[in-house]
Amino acid sequence: MRTIAHRAGAMAALAAIALLAGCETQPDHAFDRALGSTAVAPAPAGPSPARARAQGLFAAPALPPLARNRESYQPIDSNPVRLAAEHPVSTFGVDVDTGSYSNVRRFLNAGTMPPADAVRVEELVNYFDYGYARPADAGTPFAVTTEVARTPWNPDSFLLQIGIKGYDIDRADRPAANLVFLVDVSGSMQARDKLPLVVQSLKMLTDQLTARDRIAVVTYAGRAGTVLEPTPGDRKAEIRAALDGLQAGGGTAGGAGLKRAYELAERARIDGGVNRVLLATDGDFNVGVSDVGQLRELIAAKRRTGITLTTLGFGTGNYQEALMEQIADVGNGNYAYIDGLAEARKVLVNEMSSTLFTIAQDVKVQVEFNPAKVAEYRLIGFENRVLKRADFNNDRVDAGDIGAGHTVTALYEIVPAGGRGSVDPLRYGTTGPAAVSPDAAEFAFLKLRYKLPGQDRSRLIEQPLAASLLEGSGSIEASADLRFAAAVAAFGQILRGGEHTGGFDYGDVLELARGARGDDPLGYRAGFLTLVDLARGLQGS
Structure with a gap:
C-alpha cells in the first residue's frame, strides 16, 4: 500500500473504505464531504466531441452540469518551495499510477477543462516512457538515471530529473497469474463507456493469458454473485461467454463483492505467482455491510497474504476517483482510468507486466540538498506521496510498488545558491543543519529504499549528485x-x-513538446500534443 501523506489523505482513505464497505446511500453533497473532495464545475464552451473525434481521439459524451457535479476528487495543495538551509531533506514514496492522465484526456476530449484536483502532475509525467537505462538483472530490480537542465519556464532555476526503470519480464518467463475480475454491474454502469467498455477491456487481458493462469469473474449490484469459478486462462470461450453475459442493474453491494472476490482468489491461490483482484467500476458504492473496521482489516489482511487489488476506473458523470485511488492504495495495487479501447490496450496488453507483476515494494526516495550549492527546491507533484524524513528508514511505513518494466520519473525545480529564488532567507539565521563547505563536490545526495517482493527488510541504493552537473547544465541542452x-x-x-510556471502557456508547452517528440512508435506523445492543443483552444490562448 502506498502511504497517503496528503493532509486530507487519511480522512479521505477512511471515508473511501467506509464507502467500499457499502454505507447506506448518501446524497451527492454528503458523498463529496465524506471524501473531502471537490466537485466538477460545469463545462465552459469549447470544442465539440465531433471535433475531438476528428483529431483521432476517443471523445467522451458531453455531460449535463448536474451529472458532472457528482464527480469528486481528493483536494491537492501543490508542494511549496523549500529553502535548502531550513529543510534540506525531501522524502516521498513512488507513484506508478497513470489514471490522472487518461481522466484529464477524457475531460478535454469532451470539450471540458478538468478540475484542478483531477490533475496529479506526477501521473501525467509517468504516463510516458523516457528511455531510461534498464537494470542488468533482477538482483537490483531497477536502475536510476539523473539529469539536470535549465527550467523552460524559469531561467533562474534548473530541473533535476530522477528516473527509475524497473527490469522487465519476458512473457515466456512471467509468473502464472491468478486473477479475479470483480465487475460492478449496478445500474450506474449501463452507459456505453462503462460496462460495455469493461467487458471489451477484460477480454483483451484474457487474450494474453495461458493455461497456467486462472480467471474468475465476480459481479456485484444489489448483491454479489459468482459468474465464473476459477478457470484456466486457455479456456477463452468460457471466459468470454461469462463476460458477454454481464448486464447492469440494481444497487452497488461493493463490500460483499470484494469479500467474494477475495474468497475466490484465496481458493485458486498460485504459490509464487500473481494473486490479484481487478476491480472494474465507476466507484459509486452505496449498498452493503457497514462495518468499516472489518472491511479495512480484510483488505489489509489479504494484502499481507499476497493478494493485491488493482482498480480500473470507467465512465463519466458520477465518477468517484478519490475512492478509486484510495482503494488501490489500501490494496497495495495500482490505479488506472480506462477512457477507451486504446487505453485498455495500453494498460492491459502493452503494459500487462507492469500492471500485474510487482518487482519491488515500498519504494521510497529521499534527496538531501546541499545548502552550499542549492538555495531552494520544489518537488513537482507527488503531493499525496510525501513522507516524513524518519519514514524513509522505517520498514513498517508503506510506500509505492514498482511493476515489471515500470518507469517512474520525479522532477525537482531547484535554484542554485546565490541564484534568484522566490523565498527570502531568514534574517537571523536558521536552526537547521549547518551547510557543508562551499567547495563540496555534491549538490545533492540521492537515496532509494525498496523491498524485494515478500521480504520485510528494505535495501538501500545511494548516489551522490555531482555539483558539476548543476554548475555546467546551463550551457548544455x-x-x-x-x-x-x-x-x-x-x-x-x-x-x-500555473502557480509556479509564470507566463509559460499552452503555446510554449506545444513548442517544447514538438521539439522533443522523438521516437514515438505508439503515438502517445503525438496524443499529448493534441491534448495541449485542445486545452489551448478551450482557454482561447
Missing part, C-alpha cells in the same frame, strides 16, 4: 526525453492554475 517530461510537467501545472 537537455535531452529530448527531459524536455518532453518538462513539457508534460508544465502542462499539468498550468492545468492546476
Whole structure:
C-alpha cells in the first residue's frame, strides 16, 4: 500500500473504505464531504466531441452540469518551495499510477477543462516512457538515471530529473497469474463507456493469458454473485461467454463483492505467482455491510497474504476517483482510468507486466540538498506521496510498488545558491543543519529504499549528485526525453492554475513538446500534443 501523506489523505482513505464497505446511500453533497473532495464545475464552451473525434481521439459524451457535479476528487495543495538551509531533506514514496492522465484526456476530449484536483502532475509525467537505462538483472530490480537542465519556464532555476526503470519480464518467463475480475454491474454502469467498455477491456487481458493462469469473474449490484469459478486462462470461450453475459442493474453491494472476490482468489491461490483482484467500476458504492473496521482489516489482511487489488476506473458523470485511488492504495495495487479501447490496450496488453507483476515494494526516495550549492527546491507533484524524513528508514511505513518494466520519473525545480529564488532567507539565521563547505563536490545526495517482493527488510541504493552537473547544465541542452517530461510537467501545472510556471502557456508547452517528440512508435506523445492543443483552444490562448 502506498502511504497517503496528503493532509486530507487519511480522512479521505477512511471515508473511501467506509464507502467500499457499502454505507447506506448518501446524497451527492454528503458523498463529496465524506471524501473531502471537490466537485466538477460545469463545462465552459469549447470544442465539440465531433471535433475531438476528428483529431483521432476517443471523445467522451458531453455531460449535463448536474451529472458532472457528482464527480469528486481528493483536494491537492501543490508542494511549496523549500529553502535548502531550513529543510534540506525531501522524502516521498513512488507513484506508478497513470489514471490522472487518461481522466484529464477524457475531460478535454469532451470539450471540458478538468478540475484542478483531477490533475496529479506526477501521473501525467509517468504516463510516458523516457528511455531510461534498464537494470542488468533482477538482483537490483531497477536502475536510476539523473539529469539536470535549465527550467523552460524559469531561467533562474534548473530541473533535476530522477528516473527509475524497473527490469522487465519476458512473457515466456512471467509468473502464472491468478486473477479475479470483480465487475460492478449496478445500474450506474449501463452507459456505453462503462460496462460495455469493461467487458471489451477484460477480454483483451484474457487474450494474453495461458493455461497456467486462472480467471474468475465476480459481479456485484444489489448483491454479489459468482459468474465464473476459477478457470484456466486457455479456456477463452468460457471466459468470454461469462463476460458477454454481464448486464447492469440494481444497487452497488461493493463490500460483499470484494469479500467474494477475495474468497475466490484465496481458493485458486498460485504459490509464487500473481494473486490479484481487478476491480472494474465507476466507484459509486452505496449498498452493503457497514462495518468499516472489518472491511479495512480484510483488505489489509489479504494484502499481507499476497493478494493485491488493482482498480480500473470507467465512465463519466458520477465518477468517484478519490475512492478509486484510495482503494488501490489500501490494496497495495495500482490505479488506472480506462477512457477507451486504446487505453485498455495500453494498460492491459502493452503494459500487462507492469500492471500485474510487482518487482519491488515500498519504494521510497529521499534527496538531501546541499545548502552550499542549492538555495531552494520544489518537488513537482507527488503531493499525496510525501513522507516524513524518519519514514524513509522505517520498514513498517508503506510506500509505492514498482511493476515489471515500470518507469517512474520525479522532477525537482531547484535554484542554485546565490541564484534568484522566490523565498527570502531568514534574517537571523536558521536552526537547521549547518551547510557543508562551499567547495563540496555534491549538490545533492540521492537515496532509494525498496523491498524485494515478500521480504520485510528494505535495501538501500545511494548516489551522490555531482555539483558539476548543476554548475555546467546551463550551457548544455537537455535531452529530448527531459524536455518532453518538462513539457508534460508544465502542462499539468498550468492545468492546476500555473502557480509556479509564470507566463509559460499552452503555446510554449506545444513548442517544447514538438521539439522533443522523438521516437514515438505508439503515438502517445503525438496524443499529448493534441491534448495541449485542445486545452489551448478551450482557454482561447
